[in-house]
Amino acid sequence: MVQAPSKPLTLPEFLALPETKPASEYIDGKIIQKPMPKGRHSRLQGKLCAAINQVAEDSKLAYAFPELRCSFGGRSTVPDVAVFLWERIPFTATGEVPDNFDLPPDWTIEILSPDQRPNKVLGNILHCLEHGSHLGWFIDPDDLSILVFQAQQQPVLWQSDQALPVSPELELTLTVNQIFDWLKMG
Template sequence: MSATTTSVTLEEFLKLPETKPASEYINGEIIPKPMPKGRHSRLQGKLCAVVNELTENQKIAYAFPELRCSFGERSIVPDVAVFVWERIPFTVDNEIPDNFDLPPDWTIEILSPEQKPNKVIGNILYCLKYGSRLGWFLDPDDLSILVFLPEQQPVLLQGDDFLPVLSEIELAVTVNQVFGWLKMGS
């Protein structure tokens, strides 16, 4: 995974066709995200399903997988972007728009083996700088989750530690429970 040095602006980047997997625009560079593999895909899908099961019908929040969020001078694609309902920029027909020009309330990143941790953590910190209220950085190899809250030091949680979630979401989940979702074959 290497960055493409370009002289394109954010506006020019956003006019380019989408790629699979997605590319992000960070500090003037186009950086491809790695293709999700098994553990990454399972955790991403399960996190979205659990949050949406608790929040969608009551119109509390919604968790989007791989949603492009463009704000400030970046266009990023968090593994999971959770928006509280009133911040979702619905169209006049109450449909989901194609473009989200704002940071998620809660950004979740799952480290893939090909990724550089600091680049991924940098996206979480960028989201917090622009208004996100919570960030999770999951490391499936380490079975740990680094939690980011605005204006606070990150906290490394493991084992039976309960994870903070947005105050609007009634979810009590531990680090072990999150990584327990990887066990499907027993």
């Protein structure tokens, strides 16, 4: 028996579905569930958010959100870290953080997990840049490298003691070695 293909889901229909754990993303009309974060991924994600927010939150320059759903440009993705400049956070009328972010982050950070396909993750970074993000990091814990994407520039592979580019509004210096040293907890 041949079944008629089901009607593709629209972005609004996807957004009306219940959230999944781990999160699902809507890319090119398809629902793709992210893999469950593992130890190295969780450690890097937590430390990156803490380092960025330590220099950015009190001065109201920016905020780094872990696993924040961002829906724009026909996609709904969940970057590992989504950094928004303070003036671009769409606060509610009462000054609270909203539930929905329908805009790209200023800086998107993705940490490659063992079960992820690199091109899918890179595609999410490129989508962000195409829609207004200024910076993207692709962190590969196995390779101990970070591929940095900046708007209107070729990506650059960063390794060892090189100070990484960050949002220019932030007084933050991070090197590749510093980031991967966070994995050494024992």
